[in-house]
Amino acid sequence: MKSGTRPSLVRRFWPLVALCLVVTAIVALGSLGNDELQVTITEMMIRLVVVVGIYLFIGNSGILSFGHIGFMCIGAYAAAWATVDPTWKQMMLTGLPDFLQNNQYGFLPAVAGGGLLAAFVALLLGSAIMRLSGIAGSIATFAFLAIVQSVYSNWESVTAATSSIIGVPTVVGPWVAWLFAIGALVLAYVFQISRFGLMLRASRDDEVAAKSSAVGIVKVRLIAFVVSAFIVGVAGALYAHFLGILTADTFYLSLTFVTLAMLVVGGVGSLTGAVTGVIVVTVVVEVLRHMEAGVAVGATNLHLPQGSQEIGLGIIMALVMIFRPSGLARGREVPWPFTPAARRAKVPAV
Amino acid sequence: MLDVNDIHVTYGRLRALKGVSLSVKEGEIVCLIGPNGAGKSTTLASIAGGVTPHRGTISLEGKPLAGVGPEGIARLGVSLVPEGRHVFGALTVAENLRVATYMRKDRSAIAADYDRVLALFPRLQERIGSPGGRLSGGEQQMLVIARALLTKPRLLLVDEPSLGLAPKIVDQVYDILLAARKMEGLTLLINEQSSHRILKHADRIYVIRGGHIQLHDTAANLQDGEAIKRAYFGFGEEAAIDEEDAA
Numbered sequence: 001m002k003s004g005t006r007p008s009l010v011r012r013f014w015p016l017v018a019l020c021l022v023v024t025a026i027v028a029l030g031s032l033g034n035d036e037l038q039v040t041i042t043e044m045m046i047r048l049v050v051v052v053g054i055y056l057f058i059g060n061s062g063i064l065s066f067g068h069i070g071f072m073c074i075g076a077y078a079a080a081w082a083t084v085d086p087t088w089k090q091m092m093l094t095g096l097p098d099f100l101q102n103n104q105y106g107f108l109p110a111v112a113g114g115g116l117l118a119a120f121v122a123l124l125l126g127s128a129i130m131r132l133s134g135i136a137g138s139i140a141t142f143a144f145l146a147i148v149q150s151v152y153s154n155w156e157s158v159t160a161a162t163s164s165i166i167g168v169p170t171v172v173g174p175w176v177a178w179l180f181a182i183g184a185l186v187l188a189y190v191f192q193i194s195r196f197g198l199m200l201r202a203s204r205d206d207e208v209a210a211k212s213s214a215v216g217i218v219k220v221r222l223i224a225f226v227v228s229a230f231i232v233g234v235a236g237a238l239y240a241h242f243l244g245i246l247t248a249d250t251f252y253l254s255l256t257f258v259t260l261a262m263l264v265v266g267g268v269g270s271l272t273g274a275v276t277g278v279i280v281v282t283v284v285v286e287v288l289r290h291m292e293a294g295v296a297v298g299a300t301n302l303h304l305p306q307g308s309q310e311i312g313l314g315i316i317m318a319l320v321m322i323f324r325p326s327g328l329a330r331g332r333e334v335p336w337p338f339t340p341a342a343r344r345a346k347v348p349a350v
Numbered sequence: 351m352l353d354v355n356d357i358h359v360t361y362g363r364l365r366a367l368k369g370v371s372l373s374v375k376e377g378e379i380v381c382l383i384g385p386n387g388a389g390k391s392t393t394l395a396s397i398a399g400g401v402t403p404h405r406g407t408i409s410l411e412g413k414p415l416a417g418v419g420p421e422g423i424a425r426l427g428v429s430l431v432p433e434g435r436h437v438f439g440a441l442t443v444a445e446n447l448r449v450a451t452y453m454r455k456d457r458s459a460i461a462a463d464y465d466r467v468l469a470l471f472p473r474l475q476e477r478i479g480s481p482g483g484r485l486s487g488g489e490q491q492m493l494v495i496a497r498a499l500l501t502k503p504r505l506l507l508v509d510e511p512s513l514g515l516a517p518k519i520v521d522q523v524y525d526i527l528l529a530a531r532k533m534e535g536l537t538l539l540i541n542e543q544s545s546h547r548i549l550k551h552a553d554r555i556y557v558i559r560g561g562h563i564q565l566h567d568t569a570a571n572l573q574d575g576e577a578i579k580r581a582y583f584g585f586g587e588e589a590a591i592d593e594e595d596a597a
Contacts, residue, residue, distance in 0.1 A: 209436035214424035214453035
């Protein structure tokens with residue numbers, strides 16, 4: 001390829017670098033705050049991994065998936081099976097295979113295992129449903145979420161069902177979560193600019209033209225689905241080691257709604273959008289939560305009614321849909337800051 | 351090179367093709383003309399693997415294409431320029447073109463082809479960083495043709511290249527198709543609604559109407575246009591065939 005048609009390496013990776021800097025700055029500032037802020041930041045970073053994982057599939061393929069929180073559930077439980085104390089497992093999780101029941105593994109192998117199991121399930125599921133386009137594919141992923149939820153909340157001997165898994169070591173703090181967030185960003189960006197990402201985005205724009213350019217649509221979709229499930233599975237494993245307690249209810253509709261809301265608010269068309277959405281929605285929800293708890297103004301304690309968080313999130317989504325239908329980032333990546341203003345104005349000429 | 355033998359295609363209850371046969375020889379320009387709904391696009395889509403005929407065979411250099419699938423057929427060197435400018439709207443012109451080269455095995459030749467094809471399209475060179483969706487209609491048609499050329503086809507199927515374009519732009523599109531043919535040694539099968547422009551360029555002409563081939567001859571024999579007119583509008587004996595179908 002001629003150099004004129006492909007920008008230099010620095011410029012190609014600039015959006016990724018910019019996003020990593022923003023995320024790092026947030027964690028660094030947060031680490032100066034109190035314990036409550038640390039918890040918020042950690043959860044935000046884990047959600048960033050989830051949303052970036054979901055974005056990798058939805059953003060590039062154009063197929064809305066409601067099922068990714070199911071992969072998070074799978075990853076979370078798989079990691080917990082590995083790191084929980086064996087004496088507890090032998091008592092409660094009698095259905096686990098011996099190698100999990102009688103041993104205790106480290107955090108990193110557990111996270112890797114969580115991601116790999118989610119990716120494996122995605123491979124099986126995806127082989128069946130990746131030929132579906134549009135709403136049919138979305139409904140199939142939703143059915144998958146319901147199946148995972150139903151299995152994990154009832155399979156007593158393996159998931160402890162309603163009595164929940166307890167004693168998962170809580171080793172995930174802001175900086176551990178940050179490390180995985182950076183990893184997820186790099187993976188998602190490299191995939192996006194790789195030939196597979198480009199072919200997938202081509203198939204999103206126009207299936208007929210993609211096929212006549214010899215793009216194997218089902219294959220590239222499946223690759224994205226598996227990689228995306230891996231990232232979300234890893235996020236699930238992190239979440240398990242953040243919460244310390246696992247119940248299947250954690251991984252259902254409300255988490256699906258929040259993560260998809262983040263993606264929609266930020267804009268599903270770019271990685272910058274995914275990151276923006278996580279940051280904006282987290283800030284809005286946190287502010288509203290504090291206001292629900294009450295703010296002291298002089299002698300009186302002003303507070304918003306319970307449920308303001310959900311309503312606030314709904315309003316934000318509605319406003320974004322009305323004024324910026326393609327999300328806050330408008331489907332674009334962080335622009336290269338050193339383009340002269342005069343030239344930048346010329347670029348979007350119609 | 352290409353042999354289409356008695357293919358039948360139905361969409362639900364609608365019988366779009368009722369036994370179409372045609373052949374294209376290496377290096378030829380063959381044109382399929384006919385009115386709206388005659389079956390032109392369906393014929394090209396069948397060749398490219400987008401729709402599957404329930405009867406009849408299509409073979410490329412003697413090898414049947416049944417079951418190969420659209421991506422596989424594209425890899426065999428048959429490229430379809432679909433009707434209605436299917437650009438990848440969110441991808442830049444450069445990315446649109448790059449997608450087309452990913453299936454190729456001859457990686458070393460791609461850079462040279464890229465430059466050579468782009469030299470045919472100075473307008474695309476100027477818009478190389480713009481999203482495909484922002485190009486004008488004529489530019490989009492050029493982009494789709496350039497993209498098809500980069501898959502390095504031997505047989506290029508072009509579905510109504512003049513649709514919705516100003517006559518001046520249509521001339522440019524044809525000039526480019528002819529230049530590309532000369533440069534790449536292409537064989538062309540082109541669908542059109544109107545015949546006057548195509549009579550200048552084509553070697554042979556098929557007229558299709560109502561899912562049947564009504565007329566087939568060399569362009570030289572059809573220069574006066576009378577025979578085409580009769581076949582196209584269905585005066586005379588062809589009316590009988592229509593009634594037979596209706597029954």
